[in-house]
Amino acid sequence: MLDSKIPEGPLENKWSNYKGHVKLVNPANKRKLEIIVVGTGLAGASAAASLGELGYRVKAFCFQDSPRRAHSIAAQGGINAAKNYQNDGDSVFRLFYDTIKGGDYRSRESNTHRLAEVSVNIIDQCVAQGVPFAREYSGLLNNRSFGGVQVKRTFYAAGQTGQQLLIGAYQALERQVALGNVTMYTRHEMLDVVIIDGKARGIICRNLVTGELERHFGHSVLLCTGGYGNVFYLSTNAMGCNVTAAWKAHKKGAFFANPCFTQIHPTCIPVTGDHQSKLTLMSESLRNDGRIWVPKKQNDTRKANDIPEEERDYYLERRYPAYGNLVPRDVASRAAKERCDAGYGVGTTKQAVYLDFRYNLINKYGRAEASKHGIENPDMETLVRLGKEVVKEEYGNLFDMYEKITGENPYEVPMRIYPAVHYTMGGLWVDYELMTSVKGLYALGECNFSDHGANRLGASALMQGLADGYFVIPYTIGNYLADEISVKPIPTTHEAFEAAENAVRERISSLMNIKGNQSVESFHKRLGKIMWNKCGMSRNAKNLNEAIQEIRSLKKEFWNEVRIPGDINEMNPELDKASRVADFIELGELICIDALERAESCGGHFREESQTEEGEALRHDDQFLHVAAWEYNGEHNWKLNKEELEFELAKPTQRNYK
Amino acid sequence: MDHYTMNLTLKVWKQKNKSERGHFETYQVTDISSEMSFLEMFDVLNEKLIEENREPIAFDHDCREGICGMCSMYINGRPHGPWHGTTTCQLHMRAFKDGDTVVVEPWRANAFPVIKDLIVDRHAFDRIIQAGGYISVNTGNAVDGNAIPVEKEKADQSFAAAACIGCGACVAACKNSSAMLFVSAKVAHLALLPQGAPEKKSRVLNMVEQMDKEGFGSCTMTEACEAVCPKEISVDYIARLNKEYLSAASLIDK
Numbered sequence: 001m002l003d004s005k006i007p008e009g010p011l012e013n014k015w016s017n018y019k020g021h022v023k024l025v026n027p028a029n030k031r032k033l034e035i036i037v038v039g040t041g042l043a044g045a046s047a048a049a050s051l052g053e054l055g056y057r058v059k060a061f062c063f064q065d066s067p068r069r070a071h072s073i074a075a076q077g078g079i080n081a082a083k084n085y086q087n088d089g090d091s092v093f094r095l096f097y098d099t100i101k102g103g104d105y106r107s108r109e110s111n112t113h114r115l116a117e118v119s120v121n122i123i124d125q126c127v128a129q130g131v132p133f134a135r136e137y138s139g140l141l142n143n144r145s146f147g148g149v150q151v152k153r154t155f156y157a158a159g160q161t162g163q164q165l166l167i168g169a170y171q172a173l174e175r176q177v178a179l180g181n182v183t184m185y186t187r188h189e190m191l192d193v194v195i196i197d198g199k200a201r202g203i204i205c206r207n208l209v210t211g212e213l214e215r216h217f218g219h220s221v222l223l224c225t226g227g228y229g230n231v232f233y234l235s236t237n238a239m240g241c242n243v244t245a246a247w248k249a250h251k252k253g254a255f256f257a258n259p260c261f262t263q264i265h266p267t268c269i270p271v272t273g274d275h276q277s278k279l280t281l282m283s284e285s286l287r288n289d290g291r292i293w294v295p296k297k298q299n300d301t302r303k304a305n306d307i308p309e310e311e312r313d314y315y316l317e318r319r320y321p322a323y324g325n326l327v328p329r330d331v332a333s334r335a336a337k338e339r340c341d342a343g344y345g346v347g348t349t350k351q352a353v354y355l356d357f358r359y360n361l362i363n364k365y366g367r368a369e370a371s372k373h374g375i376e377n378p379d380m381e382t383l384v385r386l387g388k389e390v391v392k393e394e395y396g397n398l399f400d401m402y403e404k405i406t407g408e409n410p411y412e413v414p415m416r417i418y419p420a421v422h423y424t425m426g427g428l429w430v431d432y433e434l435m436t437s438v439k440g441l442y443a444l445g446e447c448n449f450s451d452h453g454a455n456r457l458g459a460s461a462l463m464q465g466l467a468d469g470y471f472v473i474p475y476t477i478g479n480y481l482a483d484e485i486s487v488k489p490i491p492t493t494h495e496a497f498e499a500a501e502n503a504v505r506e507r508i509s510s511l512m513n514i515k516g517n518q519s520v521e522s523f524h525k526r527l528g529k530i531m532w533n534k535c536g537m538s539r540n541a542k543n544l545n546e547a548i549q550e551i552r553s554l555k556k557e558f559w560n561e562v563r564i565p566g567d568i569n570e571m572n573p574e575l576d577k578a579s580r581v582a583d584f585i586e587l588g589e590l591i592c593i594d595a596l597e598r599a600e601s602c603g604g605h606f607r608e609e610s611q612t613e614e615g616e617a618l619r620h621d622d623q624f625l626h627v628a629a630w631e632y633n634g635e636h637n638w639k640l641n642k643e644e645l646e647f648e649l650a651k652p653t654q655r656n657y658k
Numbered sequence: 659m660d661h662y663t664m665n666l667t668l669k670v671w672k673q674k675n676k677s678e679r680g681h682f683e684t685y686q687v688t689d690i691s692s693e694m695s696f697l698e699m700f701d702v703l704n705e706k707l708i709e710e711n712r713e714p715i716a717f718d719h720d721c722r723e724g725i726c727g728m729c730s731m732y733i734n735g736r737p738h739g740p741w742h743g744t745t746t747c748q749l750h751m752r753a754f755k756d757g758d759t760v761v762v763e764p765w766r767a768n769a770f771p772v773i774k775d776l777i778v779d780r781h782a783f784d785r786i787i788q789a790g791g792y793i794s795v796n797t798g799n800a801v802d803g804n805a806i807p808v809e810k811e812k813a814d815q816s817f818a819a820a821a822c823i824g825c826g827a828c829v830a831a832c833k834n835s836s837a838m839l840f841v842s843a844k845v846a847h848l849a850l851l852p853q854g855a856p857e858k859k860s861r862v863l864n865m866v867e868q869m870d871k872e873g874f875g876s877c878t879m880t881e882a883c884e885a886v887c888p889k890e891i892s893v894d895y896i897a898r899l900n901k902e903y904l905s906a907a908s909l910i911d912k
Contacts, residue, residue, distance in 0.1 A: 065781075126803075130854050162725075163725055177784075236723075238720040239722060277698050404744060470797045570674075571675070
């Protein structure tokens with residue numbers, strides 16, 4: 001049933017073998033083939049640009065007012081590549097191995113290996129486009145380290161790496177728009193995929209300015225629509241991030257894989273109150289130089305700077321001496337929760353821990369700068385002043401952001417941080433070619449499931465988005481389209497387009513006609529609370545069963561009680577949001593079902609019933625060494641398909657960061 | 659930080675669509691926490707309006723962490739409000755006090771027509787990028803990243819220009835609705851790098867031509883753009899743009 005189409009041969013040769021033998025489409029035929037790309041983040045923009053360059057006729061869609069605003073832009077810390085520019089022992093194999101291990105042995109080995117292989121091309125491509133990565137005085141590229149890893153392989157542009165990479169891809173995309181190879185549709189939202197004779201042949205979308213529904217044909221459809229973290233209401237995602245396109249595809253036959261693999265990022269600015277609309281991440285790169293601690297005394301109410309060194313518990317350094325503050329995200333998040341739950345949390349809500357830069361500011365940077373300036377025996381004031389300058393250059397924008405939000409100056413007092421929903425490793429099931437279980441329908445970047453297993457390591461989301469868009473899909477899509485060259489564009493008057501549009505129209509009008517008493521936002525908040533409390537950082541069977549029931553009744557209530565102001569045929573942000581929240585509610589149920597089914601702990605999925613004596617995640621490879629790919633069979637009804645995972649090179653072991 | 663709550667009077671621009679005339683409408687908001695962001699205050703207001711069966715206010719926003727460039731409110735006569743180097747979404751309510759009246763308008767510029775309420779159409783910026791705001795390199799053409807060393811100082815300056823988020827505050831602040839800061843940031847970002855050199859001349863000429871076509875006004879160097887830019891992009895880049903433009907226009911060998 002599930003054919004992952006992994007090429008034959010040894011792991012390290014699979015991709016080159018595949019590329020050497022894959023079907024090609026000649027340039028004249030490419031011009032006759034139309035491709036729809038939904039979403040213009042790193043995966044979508046790079047795919048649309050690269051396919052346009054190849055000569056395909058591309059239509060790209062985004063819900064924002066410009067493709068440059070996709071949420072990839074907010075990624076801060078960096079992008080990994082196995083360049084080994086630091087001579088510290090890095091290699092394609094190590095990047096591959098770290099990613100598999102970091103993902104707690106729940107990713108597909110062949111995809112992850114390919115990701116590590118193309119990582120080096122990504123950096124070259126981005127430099128050629130003019131992405132202004134951080135550099136050394138030599139003029140060469142600089143690197144920093146990231147969690148879960150013992151080498152320095154992360155390329156970055158201050159704390160704005162995602163922005164710079166996206167602008168590179170956006171510019172490449174706009175160049176193709178100017179050349180007439182790509183047609184860009186902004187403020188458009190995909191509301192269904194059109195399937196004809198078992199193949200994806202187009203989409204129905206809503207023009208968010210006029211409210212009109214539009215039909216678009218494509219020989220194939222690429223979904224590059226990002227993750228579904230906003231199912232938790234509060235997350236580091238942008239307000240508009242949603243699962244709608246992926247969910248529509250799911251309901252039309254695309255399997256949804258490992259939805260319970262959601263990542264809680266350890267270093268985010270804590271919640272302040274019920275008004276909170278989103279959470280802001282403080283890049284993981286800060287853990288390079290920031291030390292995480294809580295007071296040794298429970299319910300300590302002293303200010304951070306009044307707590308002497310010997311009364312601080314650097315609990316990550318204590319529990320994980322080998323990796324210290326650089327343990328993977330899932331481990332760091334759970335450790336923070338554990339300390340706060342045990343009564344050691346800080347700040348007014350006690351749901352926070354400190355991230356403190358003072359030690360490295362003085363000892364690492366201050367001393368190095370003093371030595372560069374030839375200052376012997378520098379006093380504390382000098383060290384702090386010099387250290388601040390370096391920290392400002394490395395993380396200035398993050399420190400400013402923190403101060404704007406909290407009103408506190410992190411150069412003077414430690415940051416307060418707490419885990420928050422950040423990334424979703426689960427997503428549409430795809431084969432090696434990134435095709436979903438619907439022919440001709442592809443999923444790229446965060447919206448697919450394949451590369452990160454149960455936990456994503458830092459600086460690898462940007463890598464995957466660009467790998468899929470620049471270097472994977474341009475090859476793999478040809479293997480499908482080579483057999484489609486004789487297919488003439490199907491007129492959008494075809495009955496399948498007609499039926500799909502009618503279904504979308506009916507759904508919108510039923511939403512508008514509910515005319516209830518509760519706002520869309522209130523339902524979204526309630527869904528988020530259920531998900532965070534019962535399917536968040538730690539999960540158990542009892543809570544999950546309750547969550548499923550609660551979500552089902554929330555769904556009923558939503559469809560009876562929601563109030564959407566305004567009209568259908570106009571710009572109506574409340575209607576857009578209602579349609580997305582309705583899909584999130586359905587997804588929420590599936591996430592809990594998947595979390596319940598997976599009675600083991602792995603990566604970001606921590607089942608309380610399955611832990612070691614020391615409270616670490618305990619996998620059950622004998623029962624769960626598979627991808628759970630859910631097939632939609634009608635309301636509240638899913639069938640579980642399993643793709644067994646085989647590990648040729650990276651043999652599963654208990655992860656150990658001690 | 660001491661937190662407090664406040665009651666405010668809001669005067670907000672309402673406009674049904676591109677063609678209809680807009681007007682100011684007055685709203686009262688109560689119990690606003692100083693810890694809220696400015697947009698969260700709007701969320702609270704919109705929730706209240708929906709509850710009262712009134713039309714909520716449409717505004718652009720997405721990342722809410724100051725980087726996507728989507729939010730665009732003209733607050734008390736200043737794009738993005740009173741804080742320096744800050745987007746609307748990063749502005750927090752501790753910037754205001756109990757009893758304040760806050761006037762909120764959309765960006766005002768011919769090249770940015772209002773779509774609805776506080777939402778404007780900024781496609782003109784995309785079209786300026788299409789005119790030449792890129793390096794013409796196809797995927798797969800690149801040499802090794804370290805084969806092109808870039809002087810650190812230039813790389814840093816290029817990065818500072820590339821930090822532009824394309825929000826359009828510079829245009830909104832300018833009495834002539836000039837887009838020179840936006841265009842200069844892109845021209846400088848690419849001109850400062852060796853990779854951008856081959857297309858230096860055509861890029862600047864084409865981007866400036868498109869800027870003029872879009873109906874942005876001329877630059878008279880009042881520097882209002884720099885004062886409100888949330889990414890603190892310097893008007894020095896405008897000087898660089900002018901230099902690039904002059905040398906391209908006078909030395910053009912086509």
